[in-house]
Amino acid sequence: MSSLPFSVNRLAAPLVHALVADAAMLRIGVEQHPAGCTVIDAGIDRPGSLEAGRRIAEICMGGAGSVRIAMDSPFAHWPTQVTVGAADPVLACLGSQYAGWSLSGEKFSALGSGPGRALAVKEPLFAELCYRDMADRTVLVLETDKRPPASVVEKVARDCGVPAERVTLILTPTRSPAGIVQIVARVLEVGLHKLHALHFPLDRVRDGVGCAPLPPPGRDFVQAMGRTNDAILFGGTVHLLVDGPDDDAADLAARLPSSASADYGRPFADLFAASGFDFFKIDPMLFSPARVIVTAFESGRSFTAGALAPALLDRSFGIGG
Incomplete structure (x- = not known):
């Protein structure tokens, strides 16, 4: 494999440094793990913050993406929105941000x-x-409410080829403010992952942006996990610019939205419970934004599919109760 012109680790390093320097302001904790790495607590014993989550999301994208939080959502009851863009969306999202490395032990x-x-x-x-x-x-970045054991730290250091003292692990519980933001900030990554699952060539993706509403915290892990998923499934929008013929762009748009899945139509927490809390019983094609715009770069024509679902979002987010 050949290196690309920039390093996601080197781009992220100054963002990590700034996160540590501003820890008190961001209400996060910085500590030394017994195994040698630096651990940033963004919601376990420290409260964390939405701004911490925004910064963590940019770190997660390898310093090659930008994340903004603003009151410009199209949803009447949920005005706060997370907007994501990237200099190189495929590398920032799939090469860095995607949660693809399974770590376990003790x-x-x-x-x-x-x-x-x-x-x-x-x-x-x-x-x-x-x-x-x-x-x-x-x-x-680990979506967890527990500190990892020494065996996991040692595995990360070994597999990354760096000393444990040069590893930073950022812990973001699902229902924490930081955790909520960094999950919803995956809206563009979710769209690109679905594109990859549909076997659309990654090298034909020129650019992309995404946005999704910020949900309220859930009362427990399942509800919080459901709301962050639903923010994307029912409220997320992704716009992709791709190379190739119009027919390919149109076909991609038709198959990309969450509504193209047979499992679409009820809050994710309800679907998860109905599946016996087994992710593998849920259609993997469900995980995608609610609405997509795919623009064929050469012709300039755009194709749209899917739709925002405010009623489902209200039901998931607990409006009025």
């Missing part, structure tokens, strides 16, 4: 996302991206 399990994945290259996806990063320090 009653601990979490999916790792962020620049560390591009050093460890444990996933077949990196062969398709033709990318392997080189750096002397790294960072991973």
Whole structure:
């Protein structure tokens, strides 16, 4: 695999440094793990913040993406929106942000996302991206409410090829403010992952942006997980610019939205419970934005599909109760 012109780990490093420097303001904790790495608590014992989540999302994208929080959502009851863009959306989202590295040990399990994945290259996806990063320090974001055991820290350091002292792990519980933002900020990544699952060539993606409403925190993990998923499934919009003929762009648009899945139509927490809390019983094609616009770059024609679902969003987010 050949290196691309920029390093997601090197771009993310100053963002991590700034996160640590501003820890008190962001209401996050910084501590040294017994195994040597730096641990950033963004919602376990420290409250964290929406701004911490915004910054963490940009770190997760390897410093190659931008995340904005603003009161410009189209939803009457949920005005706050997360908007995401990237200089190189495929690399920022799939090569860094995607939660594709499974880490477990000693009653601990979490999916790792962020620049560390591009050093460890444990996933077949990196062969398709033709990318392997080189750096002397790294960072991973873990969606978890537990600190990882030493065995997981040692595995991350070993697989990334850096000393544990040069590893930073950012912990973001699902129902924390930081966790909510960094999950919803995956709206563009979710669209690109679905595009990849539909076998559309990644090298034909020129650019993309995405947005989704910010949900309220859930009362527990299942409700919080359901609301963050529904923010994208029922409220997310992604606009992609792609190379190739109009027919390919039109076909992609038709198959990309969440409504193209047979499992679409009820809040994710309800669907998850009905499946016996087994993710593998849920159609993987469900995980995609509610609405998509696909523009064929050469012709300039755009194709739209899907629709925002405010009633389903209200039901998921608990309006009035």
